[in-house]
Amino acid sequence: MVRRRGTYQIAIRDKQLICLFCQHNEFQHREVYMERVTLDEDEKEQLTLQSFTCTSCGDIRMFQEKNRFDQTSQKHVSIIEYIEVIKE
DSSP: OOOOOOOOEEEEEEEOOOOTTOOOOOOEEEEEEEEEEOTTSOEEEEEEEEEEEETOOEEEEEEEEEEEEEEETTTESSEEEEEEEEOO
């Protein structure tokens, strides 16, 4: 498990992630590794999910990291954007 230190505001596909329960927009991050097994159990797939925990109410949201093609930079970029919140 990998954890980004700090508090983040998260944008997924250029939309701000907001907690469904308390409408807060700051999250802690960690990476979760899961193994998906099909019904015949011969096929296994390793999934890496990005887990975001609301710093206000503790609700957890999980997203699979994917890439999209950015026309401006002509590169594949992540659909998830992390903006660190610095508290003074």
